[in-house]
Amino acid sequence: DAGTRSAPKVVITCAVTGSIHTPTMSPHLPWRPEDIAAQAIEAAEAGAAILHLHARDPKDGRPSPDPEVFLQFLPRIAAATDAVLNISTGGSSLMTLEQRLEAALRIAPEMCSLNMGSMNFGLHPLADRYQDWQFAWEPQLLEATRSSIFQNTFADIEAILRRLGEDCGTRFEFECYDVGHLYTLAHFRDRGLIPHPPFIQFVLGVLGGIGGDASHLFHMKQTADRLFGTDYIFSVLGAGRRQMPLITIGAALGGHVRVGLEDNLYDGRQGLAPSNAVQVRRIRTILEALSLEVATPADVRAMLGLKG
Ligand code: KMH
Numbered sequence: 001d002a003g004t005r006s007a008p009k010v011v012i013t014c015a016v017t018g019s020i021h022t023p024t025m026s027p028h029l030p031w032r033p034e035d036i037a038a039q040a041i042e043a044a045e046a047g048a049a050i051l052h053l054h055a056r057d058p059k060d061g062r063p064s065p066d067p068e069v070f071l072q073f074l075p076r077i078a079a080a081t082d083a084v085l086n087i088s089t090g091g092s093s094l095m096t097l098e099q100r101l102e103a104a105l106r107i108a109p110e111m112c113s114l115n116m117g118s119m120n121f122g123l124h125p126l127a128d129r130y131q132d133w134q135f136a137w138e139p140q141l142l143e144a145t146r147s148s149i150f151q152n153t154f155a156d157i158e159a160i161l162r163r164l165g166e167d168c169g170t171r172f173e174f175e176c177y178d179v180g181h182l183y184t185l186a187h188f189r190d191r192g193l194i195p196h197p198p199f200i201q202f203v204l205g206v207l208g209g210i211g212g213d214a215s216h217l218f219h220m221k222q223t224a225d226r227l228f229g230t231d232y233i234f235s236v237l238g239a240g241r242r243q244m245p246l247i248t249i250g251a252a253l254g255g256h257v258r259v260g261l262e263d264n265l266y267d268g269r270q271g272l273a274p275s276n277a278v279q280v281r282r283i284r285t286i287l288e289a290l291s292l293e294v295a296t297p298a299d300v301r302a303m304l305g306l307k308g
């Protein structure tokens, strides 16, 4: 009886704050270390097995690469949860690669993000929606992205694979924002730099990458199936209001899901999401309605072979 078979488990990643949204955009976006910690812990308690984390300057919330700032919230989260901690190597478009890697190299976490190509990263359209900025850096950062490139050259990707993957035993959330990024991933697999089935994050709806249409998600999956066969695991992230529909389709296709205020500030038509945990609970309800079980951190460690 199919109804009694054990359901496949779905990994919920929660991306708690990111470097895209700014304090004026939502009073619920956590940026002080204590708020990042509190929301991350609440998200883990709600069912997020992986927490994807960026740091922000404790004075004004601007994206920060400072390892000391990461260390103001990571130990608190680790003490309160057993969630897998995933540190961004993307940082923000305005950081150098060395800045982006500093915290991850110091901490050598179980997981890090790894962005699989260079692109424009369309934050500037967000600037048009707001008038009274809380901090002067907010519109300046958004405007600066108009003329900067989110740089992830082949050499950058190789350096991250070697310095974090080979040297620290860190495993990756491979962020693929377009079809070409899947070919780049396959290239590094062919060169022996990705010795394990990759955990691929299909990122849809970022201006500069593939759009947030369901047909694009199917195409990303079909391409990954062709390039990786059954030797890969995928998760889906949708930017902005495409978040919940796209990740629901991703889960129905056998994938994992990412939520969080890094990707979307809203809770559907309810308005601004009051916390990250609200989005975790929202997708959890959907997954359970689809008879899909939510993975624990222990499930993720076993599934991805993390160093623990
Ligand atoms: N901002 C997301 C669309 C990273 O931190 O390395 C992808 C991301 C990148 O999370």
Ligand code: ZN
Residues within 6 Å of the ligand: 015, 018, 019, 052, 054, 088, 090, 113, 262
């Ligand atoms: Zn991120």
